[in-house]
Amino acid sequence: MGNDYLDLPVDSASRDRLAADHLRLGLLDTSDPQAYAAWFRAESRGFHDGTPTDELIEQRRGYVADRRRTGVWDDTIAEPAEPVATTEAWPADLTVPGRRSVPSWAISAVTVAPTHRRRGIARALLEAELRTARACDLPIATLTVSESTIYGRFGFAPAALARDLTIDTRRATWTGPQPGGRIHFVSGRQLLEDGLALVERVRLATPGQIAYDGILWERQLGLMIGDEDAKKQRFVRYDDASGRLQGFASYKLTENPDNFSQHRLELLHLVTATDDAYAALWRFVLEMDLVSEVHAHLRPVDEPLRWMVSDFRAVRIAELDHLWIRILDVPAALEARTYATPGRLVLGVADPFGACEGSWALEVDSSGIATVTPTDEPADITMTAEELAAIYLGGVSPLMLAAAGRVSGRTAELEAMFRSPVAPFLSIWY
Structure with missing residues:
Protein backbone atom coordinates (compact mmCIF):
# COMPACT_ATOMS: atom_id res chain seq x y z
CA MET A 1 0.00 0.00 0.00
CA PRO A 139 -9.75 -4.86 7.20
CA ILE A 140 -8.09 -6.05 10.42
CA ALA A 141 -6.15 -4.52 13.30
CA THR A 142 -3.79 -6.65 15.40
CA LEU A 143 -1.72 -6.33 18.56
CA THR A 144 0.07 -8.36 21.21
CA VAL A 145 -0.87 -7.26 24.69
CA SER A 146 0.77 -6.78 28.06
CA GLU A 147 -2.63 -6.53 29.78
CA SER A 148 -5.57 -8.71 28.79
CA THR A 149 -8.35 -6.62 30.35
CA ILE A 150 -8.07 -3.56 28.13
CA TYR A 151 -8.73 -4.48 24.54
CA GLY A 152 -12.01 -6.41 24.55
CA ARG A 153 -13.91 -3.15 25.00
CA PHE A 154 -12.54 -2.06 21.60
CA GLY A 155 -13.67 -5.23 19.80
CA PHE A 156 -10.34 -7.06 19.98
CA ALA A 157 -10.21 -10.72 21.03
CA PRO A 158 -7.45 -13.31 21.47
CA ALA A 159 -7.44 -15.25 18.20
CA ALA A 160 -4.09 -17.09 18.46
CA LEU A 161 -3.06 -18.61 21.77
CA ALA A 162 0.44 -19.72 22.74
CA ARG A 163 2.09 -21.95 25.33
CA ASP A 164 5.10 -21.86 27.57
CA LEU A 165 6.78 -25.23 28.04
CA THR A 166 8.87 -26.30 31.03
CA ILE A 167 10.69 -29.58 30.38
CA ASP A 168 12.50 -31.78 32.89
CA THR A 169 15.30 -33.11 30.68
CA ARG A 170 16.16 -35.85 33.18
CA ARG A 171 12.79 -37.43 32.43
CA ALA A 172 12.36 -36.40 28.78
CA THR A 173 14.46 -39.05 26.99
CA TRP A 174 14.27 -38.52 23.25
CA THR A 175 12.08 -41.09 21.45
CA GLY A 176 11.33 -39.10 18.31
CA PRO A 177 12.85 -39.32 14.83
CA GLN A 178 16.60 -39.19 14.36
CA PRO A 179 17.02 -37.32 11.10
CA GLY A 180 20.18 -36.82 9.14
CA GLY A 181 21.44 -33.37 8.24
CA ARG A 182 23.76 -31.23 10.34
CA ILE A 183 23.52 -28.69 13.15
CA HIS A 184 26.03 -25.81 13.17
CA PHE A 185 26.73 -23.05 15.65
CA VAL A 186 26.39 -19.66 13.98
CA SER A 187 26.19 -16.03 15.04
CA GLY A 188 23.10 -13.88 14.91
CA ARG A 189 24.62 -11.86 12.09
CA GLN A 190 25.17 -15.03 10.06
CA LEU A 191 21.40 -15.59 10.18
CA LEU A 192 20.54 -12.01 9.24
CA GLU A 193 19.66 -12.77 5.60
CA ASP A 194 19.21 -16.54 5.36
CA GLY A 195 17.27 -16.77 8.62
CA LEU A 196 14.82 -14.08 7.59
CA ALA A 197 14.30 -15.80 4.24
CA LEU A 198 13.41 -18.97 6.15
CA VAL A 199 10.97 -17.09 8.40
CA GLU A 200 9.23 -15.70 5.35
CA ARG A 201 9.31 -19.09 3.60
CA VAL A 202 7.32 -20.76 6.38
CA ARG A 203 5.05 -17.84 7.29
CA LEU A 204 2.05 -18.85 5.16
CA ALA A 205 1.93 -22.30 6.76
CA THR A 206 0.55 -20.97 10.05
CA PRO A 207 -2.43 -18.63 10.51
CA GLY A 208 -1.61 -15.79 12.88
CA GLN A 209 1.95 -15.17 11.73
CA ILE A 210 2.77 -11.70 10.44
CA ALA A 211 5.35 -10.55 7.93
CA TYR A 212 8.18 -8.69 9.63
CA ASP A 213 11.77 -7.60 9.27
CA GLY A 214 13.77 -4.60 10.47
CA ILE A 215 13.76 -4.03 14.20
CA LEU A 216 11.56 -7.04 15.00
CA TRP A 217 13.97 -9.38 13.23
CA GLU A 218 17.21 -7.81 14.44
CA ARG A 219 15.89 -7.77 18.01
CA GLN A 220 15.22 -11.51 17.64
CA LEU A 221 18.87 -11.94 16.67
CA GLY A 222 20.12 -9.97 19.67
CA LEU A 223 21.53 -7.16 17.54
CA MET A 224 20.08 -4.22 19.46
CA ILE A 225 22.39 -1.90 21.36
CA GLY A 226 22.21 -2.32 25.12
CA ASP A 227 20.64 -5.80 24.98
CA GLU A 228 22.52 -7.46 27.84
CA ASP A 229 20.72 -10.78 27.33
CA ALA A 230 22.13 -10.91 23.79
CA LYS A 231 25.60 -11.57 25.22
CA LYS A 232 24.31 -14.93 26.50
CA GLN A 233 22.39 -15.84 23.36
CA ARG A 234 23.56 -18.78 21.23
CA PHE A 235 22.38 -19.70 17.74
CA VAL A 236 22.34 -22.98 15.83
CA ARG A 237 21.12 -23.79 12.35
CA TYR A 238 20.00 -27.07 10.85
CA ASP A 239 20.93 -27.93 7.26
CA ASP A 240 19.39 -30.89 5.45
CA ALA A 241 21.41 -33.53 3.62
CA SER A 242 21.75 -31.24 0.61
CA GLY A 243 23.13 -28.41 2.77
CA ARG A 244 20.01 -26.23 2.62
CA LEU A 245 18.99 -24.27 5.72
CA GLN A 246 15.75 -25.76 7.07
CA GLY A 247 15.66 -24.43 10.63
CA PHE A 248 17.37 -22.46 13.36
CA ALA A 249 17.12 -22.01 17.10
CA SER A 250 18.41 -19.53 19.66
CA TYR A 251 18.80 -20.07 23.38
CA LYS A 252 20.60 -18.92 26.52
CA LEU A 253 21.80 -20.76 29.60
CA THR A 254 21.50 -19.83 33.27
CA GLU A 255 23.78 -21.53 35.75
CA ASN A 256 22.47 -23.15 38.92
CA PRO A 257 24.90 -21.79 41.56
CA ASP A 258 24.30 -24.83 43.78
CA ASN A 259 24.84 -27.46 41.10
CA PHE A 260 26.79 -26.83 37.90
CA SER A 261 25.20 -29.87 36.26
CA GLN A 262 21.72 -28.36 36.52
CA HIS A 263 21.73 -25.36 34.21
CA ARG A 264 18.45 -23.95 32.92
CA LEU A 265 18.19 -23.55 29.14
CA GLU A 266 15.79 -20.90 27.87
CA LEU A 267 14.75 -21.61 24.31
CA LEU A 268 14.14 -18.19 22.76
CA HIS A 269 13.20 -19.11 19.19
CA LEU A 270 12.88 -22.27 17.14
CA VAL A 271 11.82 -21.90 13.50
CA THR A 272 11.66 -24.87 11.14
CA ALA A 273 10.55 -25.59 7.60
CA THR A 274 10.57 -29.42 7.81
CA ASP A 275 9.75 -32.16 10.29
CA ASP A 276 13.39 -33.26 10.22
CA ALA A 277 14.57 -29.79 11.20
CA TYR A 278 12.03 -29.70 14.04
CA ALA A 279 13.12 -33.07 15.41
CA ALA A 280 16.84 -32.39 15.07
CA LEU A 281 16.75 -29.00 16.79
CA TRP A 282 14.51 -30.12 19.65
CA ARG A 283 16.71 -33.17 20.26
CA PHE A 284 19.77 -30.92 20.29
CA VAL A 285 18.14 -28.69 22.91
CA LEU A 286 16.88 -31.50 25.15
CA GLU A 287 20.18 -33.40 25.13
CA MET A 288 22.35 -30.40 26.01
CA ASP A 289 24.99 -31.36 28.57
CA LEU A 290 24.73 -29.96 32.12
CA VAL A 291 21.09 -28.91 31.63
CA SER A 292 18.27 -30.20 33.81
CA GLU A 293 15.43 -27.93 32.69
CA VAL A 294 14.40 -26.31 29.43
CA HIS A 295 11.95 -23.41 29.34
CA ALA A 296 10.47 -22.53 25.96
CA HIS A 297 8.45 -19.34 25.76
CA LEU A 298 5.82 -18.66 23.11
CA ARG A 299 5.30 -22.02 21.45
CA PRO A 300 2.29 -23.16 19.38
CA VAL A 301 -0.62 -24.93 21.05
CA ASP A 302 -0.29 -27.89 18.66
CA GLU A 303 3.40 -28.47 19.51
CA PRO A 304 4.08 -32.23 18.97
CA LEU A 305 7.04 -32.37 21.37
CA ARG A 306 5.30 -34.34 24.14
CA TRP A 307 4.84 -37.23 21.69
CA MET A 308 8.59 -37.29 20.99
CA VAL A 309 9.90 -37.90 24.53
CA SER A 310 9.64 -40.87 26.89
CA ASP A 311 7.61 -39.17 29.63
CA PHE A 312 4.55 -37.15 28.58
CA ARG A 313 4.48 -35.45 31.98
CA ALA A 314 8.05 -34.28 31.66
CA VAL A 315 6.66 -31.41 29.56
CA ARG A 316 4.57 -29.00 31.64
CA ILE A 317 2.42 -26.44 29.86
CA ALA A 318 1.13 -22.97 30.67
CA GLU A 319 -1.20 -21.38 28.12
CA LEU A 320 -1.48 -17.67 27.38
CA ASP A 321 -3.41 -15.38 25.10
CA HIS A 322 -1.08 -13.80 22.58
CA LEU A 323 -2.30 -12.37 19.26
CA TRP A 324 -5.41 -10.20 19.56
CA ILE A 325 -7.24 -9.08 16.43
CA ARG A 326 -10.08 -6.72 15.57
CA ILE A 327 -12.23 -7.04 12.43
CA LEU A 328 -12.84 -3.69 10.73
CA ASP A 329 -14.26 -4.79 7.35
CA VAL A 330 -16.37 -7.96 7.54
CA PRO A 331 -16.53 -8.80 3.79
CA ALA A 332 -12.84 -8.12 3.16
CA ALA A 333 -11.70 -10.05 6.23
CA LEU A 334 -13.96 -13.08 5.82
CA GLU A 335 -13.34 -13.36 2.09
CA ALA A 336 -9.56 -13.31 2.62
CA ARG A 337 -9.40 -16.75 4.25
CA THR A 338 -10.60 -20.20 3.18
CA TYR A 339 -13.03 -22.45 5.04
CA ALA A 340 -13.15 -26.14 5.98
CA THR A 341 -16.68 -26.91 4.79
CA PRO A 342 -19.12 -25.32 2.31
CA GLY A 343 -22.36 -23.76 3.44
CA ARG A 344 -24.31 -20.59 3.99
CA LEU A 345 -24.84 -18.74 7.27
CA VAL A 346 -26.15 -15.29 8.09
CA LEU A 347 -24.02 -13.71 10.80
CA GLY A 348 -25.65 -11.06 12.95
CA VAL A 349 -22.88 -8.93 14.45
CA ALA A 350 -23.25 -6.21 17.08
CA ASP A 351 -20.51 -3.60 17.20
CA PRO A 352 -20.75 -0.36 19.22
CA PHE A 353 -17.84 1.02 17.18
CA GLY A 354 -19.89 0.44 14.02
CA ALA A 355 -17.31 -1.29 11.84
CA CYS A 356 -18.89 -4.77 11.87
CA GLU A 357 -22.48 -3.88 12.76
CA GLY A 358 -25.16 -5.63 10.71
CA SER A 359 -26.18 -8.95 9.20
CA TRP A 360 -23.79 -10.62 6.79
CA ALA A 361 -24.50 -13.55 4.48
CA LEU A 362 -21.44 -15.82 4.40
CA GLU A 363 -21.54 -18.24 1.47
CA VAL A 364 -18.72 -20.78 1.11
CA ASP A 365 -18.35 -22.88 -2.05
CA SER A 366 -17.00 -26.42 -2.36
CA SER A 367 -13.41 -25.15 -2.69
CA GLY A 368 -13.60 -23.20 0.58
CA ILE A 369 -13.82 -19.76 -1.05
CA ALA A 370 -16.23 -17.31 0.55
CA THR A 371 -18.47 -14.51 -0.63
CA VAL A 372 -19.82 -12.08 1.98
CA THR A 373 -22.67 -9.63 1.41
CA PRO A 374 -24.85 -7.48 3.69
CA THR A 375 -28.40 -8.77 4.05
CA ASP A 376 -31.70 -8.08 5.78
CA GLU A 377 -32.33 -11.79 6.41
CA PRO A 378 -32.73 -13.08 9.97
CA ALA A 379 -29.44 -14.08 11.54
CA ASP A 380 -28.46 -17.76 11.86
CA ILE A 381 -25.71 -16.78 14.29
CA THR A 382 -25.59 -13.83 16.69
CA MET A 383 -22.39 -12.50 18.23
CA THR A 384 -20.42 -9.31 18.79
CA ALA A 385 -17.39 -8.07 16.91
CA GLU A 386 -15.28 -9.50 19.72
CA GLU A 387 -16.45 -13.09 19.13
CA LEU A 388 -16.09 -12.70 15.37
CA ALA A 389 -12.46 -11.72 15.92
CA ALA A 390 -11.90 -14.66 18.26
CA ILE A 391 -13.07 -17.32 15.77
CA TYR A 392 -11.60 -15.66 12.68
CA LEU A 393 -8.32 -17.62 12.50
CA GLY A 394 -9.94 -20.94 13.36
CA GLY A 395 -8.28 -21.44 16.73
CA VAL A 396 -11.16 -20.54 19.07
CA SER A 397 -14.19 -22.82 18.90
CA PRO A 398 -17.62 -21.26 18.38
CA LEU A 399 -19.02 -24.20 20.36
CA MET A 400 -16.93 -23.17 23.35
CA LEU A 401 -18.07 -19.57 22.99
CA ALA A 402 -21.68 -20.77 22.76
CA ALA A 403 -21.22 -22.71 26.00
CA ALA A 404 -19.89 -19.49 27.55
CA GLY A 405 -23.00 -17.62 26.41
CA ARG A 406 -21.05 -15.53 23.91
CA VAL A 407 -22.45 -16.93 20.59
CA SER A 408 -25.89 -18.32 19.77
CA GLY A 409 -27.52 -20.01 16.80
CA ARG A 410 -26.29 -22.67 14.39
CA THR A 411 -22.92 -22.93 16.10
CA ALA A 412 -22.11 -26.50 15.02
CA GLU A 413 -22.17 -25.40 11.37
CA LEU A 414 -20.12 -22.31 12.23
CA GLU A 415 -17.58 -24.52 14.02
CA ALA A 416 -17.23 -26.87 11.04
CA MET A 417 -16.87 -23.99 8.62
CA PHE A 418 -14.29 -21.89 10.50
CA ARG A 419 -12.08 -24.75 11.76
CA SER A 420 -8.40 -24.54 10.75
CA PRO A 421 -6.28 -27.71 10.35
CA VAL A 422 -3.31 -25.74 11.68
CA ALA A 423 -3.68 -24.02 15.05
CA PRO A 424 -3.10 -20.27 14.68
CA PHE A 425 0.11 -19.03 16.24
CA LEU A 426 2.28 -15.92 16.29
CA SER A 427 5.93 -16.55 17.10
CA ILE A 428 6.96 -13.02 18.15
CA TRP A 429 5.94 -10.10 20.33
CA TYR A 430 5.65 -6.66 18.77
Missing part, protein backbone atom coordinates in the same frame (compact mmCIF):
# COMPACT_ATOMS: atom_id res chain seq x y z
CA GLY A 2 3.05 2.26 -0.11
CA ASN A 3 3.73 4.77 2.65
CA ASP A 4 0.61 6.93 2.24
CA TYR A 5 -0.47 6.02 5.78
CA LEU A 6 2.47 8.01 7.13
CA ASP A 7 1.02 11.21 5.71
CA LEU A 8 -2.57 10.83 6.90
CA PRO A 9 -3.58 13.55 9.37
CA VAL A 10 -4.14 12.56 12.96
CA ASP A 11 -7.66 11.34 13.71
CA SER A 12 -9.81 14.42 14.25
CA ALA A 13 -12.41 12.84 16.55
CA SER A 14 -9.83 11.69 19.10
CA ARG A 15 -7.85 14.91 18.69
CA ASP A 16 -10.89 17.03 19.54
CA ARG A 17 -11.89 14.80 22.46
CA LEU A 18 -8.44 15.13 24.04
CA ALA A 19 -8.21 18.84 23.28
CA ALA A 20 -11.31 19.37 25.43
CA ASP A 21 -9.19 18.02 28.31
CA HIS A 22 -6.29 20.35 27.38
CA LEU A 23 -4.26 17.50 25.87
CA ARG A 24 -2.72 17.49 22.41
CA LEU A 25 -2.88 14.45 20.14
CA GLY A 26 -0.43 14.59 17.27
CA LEU A 27 1.89 12.68 14.95
CA LEU A 28 5.53 12.37 15.89
CA ASP A 29 7.98 14.02 13.50
CA THR A 30 10.53 11.20 13.40
CA SER A 31 12.93 13.34 11.38
CA ASP A 32 13.42 15.47 14.50
CA PRO A 33 16.01 13.65 16.68
CA GLN A 34 15.03 15.47 19.87
CA ALA A 35 11.32 14.86 19.38
CA TYR A 36 11.95 11.18 18.70
CA ALA A 37 14.21 10.85 21.75
CA ALA A 38 11.50 12.33 23.98
CA TRP A 39 8.88 9.99 22.47
CA PHE A 40 11.10 6.93 22.91
CA ARG A 41 11.88 7.82 26.52
CA ALA A 42 8.13 8.01 27.20
CA GLU A 43 7.53 4.64 25.54
CA SER A 44 10.38 3.05 27.52
CA ARG A 45 8.96 4.46 30.75
CA GLY A 46 5.53 3.07 29.89
CA PHE A 47 6.92 -0.47 29.71
CA HIS A 48 9.10 -0.01 32.82
CA ASP A 49 12.31 -0.20 30.79
CA GLY A 50 15.39 1.70 31.85
CA THR A 51 16.18 5.14 30.52
CA PRO A 52 17.55 4.56 26.99
CA THR A 53 21.04 5.70 26.11
CA ASP A 54 21.66 8.20 23.33
CA GLU A 55 23.29 5.40 21.32
CA LEU A 56 20.22 3.17 21.62
CA ILE A 57 17.88 6.03 20.76
CA GLU A 58 19.84 6.75 17.60
CA GLN A 59 19.86 3.08 16.61
CA ARG A 60 16.10 2.81 17.15
CA ARG A 61 15.50 6.00 15.15
CA GLY A 62 17.10 4.24 12.20
CA TYR A 63 14.14 1.84 12.08
CA VAL A 64 11.34 4.42 12.03
CA ALA A 65 10.79 4.77 8.29
CA ASP A 66 7.77 2.43 8.10
CA ARG A 67 6.15 3.23 11.46
CA ARG A 68 3.44 5.82 12.14
CA ARG A 69 3.94 7.14 15.66
CA THR A 70 1.50 9.21 17.64
CA GLY A 71 1.68 10.85 21.02
CA VAL A 72 -0.41 12.78 23.48
CA TRP A 73 1.29 15.85 24.96
CA ASP A 74 0.40 17.85 28.05
CA ASP A 75 1.98 21.28 27.74
CA THR A 76 1.47 22.00 31.44
CA ILE A 77 3.81 19.31 32.84
CA ALA A 78 7.42 19.76 33.90
CA GLU A 79 8.73 17.93 30.79
CA PRO A 80 6.26 19.04 28.09
CA ALA A 81 8.39 17.61 25.26
CA GLU A 82 7.82 14.08 26.52
CA PRO A 83 4.40 12.70 25.58
CA VAL A 84 2.15 11.31 28.28
CA ALA A 85 0.89 8.57 25.94
CA THR A 86 2.18 6.82 22.84
CA THR A 87 1.24 4.44 20.04
CA GLU A 88 2.86 3.24 16.86
CA ALA A 89 1.39 1.28 13.97
CA TRP A 90 2.22 0.00 10.50
CA PRO A 91 0.72 -2.27 7.81
CA ALA A 92 1.71 -5.94 8.14
CA ASP A 93 0.48 -8.97 6.23
CA LEU A 94 -1.35 -11.42 8.53
CA THR A 95 -1.47 -15.11 7.59
CA VAL A 96 -5.00 -16.56 7.53
CA PRO A 97 -6.29 -20.11 6.93
CA GLY A 98 -5.65 -21.41 3.42
CA ARG A 99 -2.00 -20.28 3.13
CA ARG A 100 -3.22 -16.77 2.38
CA SER A 101 -2.53 -13.40 3.92
CA VAL A 102 -4.51 -10.23 4.48
CA PRO A 103 -3.15 -6.73 5.13
CA SER A 104 -3.59 -5.67 8.74
CA TRP A 105 -2.85 -2.66 10.94
CA ALA A 106 -0.28 -3.76 13.52
CA ILE A 107 -0.54 -1.63 16.67
CA SER A 108 2.25 -1.43 19.21
CA ALA A 109 3.85 0.81 21.87
CA VAL A 110 0.51 1.62 23.55
CA THR A 111 1.38 3.46 26.76
CA VAL A 112 -0.27 5.99 29.07
CA ALA A 113 1.73 7.65 31.84
CA PRO A 114 0.52 6.72 35.35
CA THR A 115 0.12 10.46 36.02
CA HIS A 116 -2.60 10.64 33.36
CA ARG A 117 -4.66 7.51 33.90
CA ARG A 118 -8.47 7.42 33.80
CA ARG A 119 -8.82 10.42 31.53
CA GLY A 120 -9.95 8.52 28.43
CA ILE A 121 -6.54 8.74 26.77
CA ALA A 122 -6.23 5.03 25.96
CA ARG A 123 -9.70 4.98 24.42
CA ALA A 124 -8.91 8.02 22.31
CA LEU A 125 -5.64 6.47 21.10
CA LEU A 126 -7.11 3.04 20.27
CA GLU A 127 -10.15 4.44 18.51
CA ALA A 128 -7.87 6.78 16.56
CA GLU A 129 -5.83 3.79 15.39
CA LEU A 130 -8.96 1.89 14.36
CA ARG A 131 -10.30 4.83 12.38
CA THR A 132 -6.88 5.30 10.76
CA ALA A 133 -6.82 1.63 9.76
CA ARG A 134 -10.25 2.00 8.16
CA ALA A 135 -9.07 5.11 6.33
CA CYS A 136 -6.25 2.97 4.92
CA ASP A 137 -8.75 0.27 3.84
CA LEU A 138 -7.14 -2.26 6.17
